[in-house]
Amino acid sequence: MQTWALIKDSFREAIDRKLFWVMLAISALIALSMAASGFDDRGMSILFGYMRWNSPDLAVTSPIHKQAVATILGHFIADHFLGWVGIGLAIIATAGTFPSLMERGTIEVIVSKPMRRWHLFLGKYLGGMVFVLVQASIFVLITFLVAGTRWKVWLWSYFWLIPLFVVLFSYLFCFTALFGVLTRSPLASLALTFVAWFLIWAPQATYGLLQAFPPRPEFNPVVRFTEAACSILPKTGDISFVAIKLTGARLPGDLLWRSDSQTEHDEFVENARQVDEESAEFSITRSIGSSLAFEAVIVLLAGWRFCRRDF
């Protein structure tokens, strides 16, 4: 009952701050622009049928059609939209969670209620997560419906994005909570969370570059440092990889393949097999597990501070 009251309050606050509606509007806008294009047996149309191209390559009967849609959903939307814009919006929307809980004159009443401070802290933490879960579910559901009705692909694996998004968000939300508890200011906690996000992203980006362009041996300490940082810090970058894997999306380059010749088709299949092999080496459990462990440490730190302090 107490936890439910805290969650409900998180929603009331978010709805009051209009961000709830802003985020819903953005979701609706994206769904609408997706719905503007459509595929059928003969080809594709854009601008709600204003222009259309008839071609067997573009039609829903094309062997790559499902793959292409999966890539748009699982790669473009998941990685580029949800993974960056969506997370950013979610952080902005939840930055005030702890500062507003700890508002002077309010927190005195709240902590004097018959509940442990840990319960209060975790209830509020959960409140932020549930808010993001609801937003992500709405977004995924409506874009799923659009893809199904307008593009004729019912990509059930797309729903994996909901938990993945929440997990990715939680990697950063622990920082929002920590900085919120420490500063009691939504703006400071927002800014510091973005700094933390950058600091988490930087070693992963560096690591990617080092993989692509192996440096000279004298840079080995840098490599080792980057590797160490990557293995400790939350693996935000892995989430999009997992999303691609679970939705069956392909990297866009693979889609340039056209179904003209059998050899090219075979090449495509071979490519796909290689990508699958690479991703088979990758352990979702280890990636998410170690990231959640890091998150737990930050949450413990924030909660400990919250429970120890005077109001």
Next chain:
Amino acid sequence: MEVTEITNWAVDLIRVHKRYGKIHALRGVNVQVRAGEIFGLLGPNGAGKTTLVKIMMTVVRPDEAHGTVLGRRLGHPKKLARVGYLPENHRFPPYLTGLQVLDYFAALAKVPRRVRRQRAPELLDRMGMADWGNTRVSKYSKGMLQRLGMAQALMNDPDLLVLDEPTDGLDPIGRRDVRLLLQELRSRGKTVFLNSHLLSELEMVCDRVAILVGGYIARQGTLSELTEHTVEYHVVAEGDLADLDAQIAELQARRDRSCVIVTGHDTRRVNEVIDLLRRNGRMIESVRPHRFSLEDVLMEVIGGGEGEPVPIARRLDAPR
């Protein structure tokens, strides 16, 4: 070391210490409140009243504290379900309406939903705000917020009500309403713990009072206990009495123009002063016992003597 025992005190605070960095806000406070009484904690601003209440309500962690609240160890969250609290300068989330505020905080206090639904409008009505339940609290005036705060503190039908400066920001009528409400609660067997820097507030409703100054309890007792040992008699005679100063001093009295002041209840000495004046042919105009008001006591405690006030080191004995 736990100094916890079953007592009849509704609130029994023993040796409470709190430092904020260099500020030693509470220096071994002992406060005992009987069940069913209105207890007033009086003291100037910065005396540590709010700090003491916050320690009771687990908002602030004490450096040292012993004792019980409603029979449970101080700081035990369970018992807080039976306590209502109105903090100083409280504010409610501005996006909530009056009814939502009552519902939210009562849910955190584990009041069942059905009870909340019924009690929230009742209490608003009791506070004279029946029409404001669906208005956002951001539109409330200071006085309305204060009354909503009282309603909030009563939502769990508490056995103990803790109020920090409850009449802050209220007009005289609002103050009277609070007084009447507190008296009504007392008649229903509730205990009230009241903080105030305003003496007149406490004098009118409290059964017992403690005076907190500089982190110490300087006096504690019923109003009559606090004032009785400081009775004076004023003997007013005609004309100037300067020529009798030596004899007046002999009788351990002092003179203020044509008034001789005898401190204490010793009526024999009062009669001796009258005899002295009559012997010297002075007309006596009046003899008046002058009981110290709580204000005099307060002034004496706060301003009396240099240095630190004398703390009450001992905890009171259990009632009955």
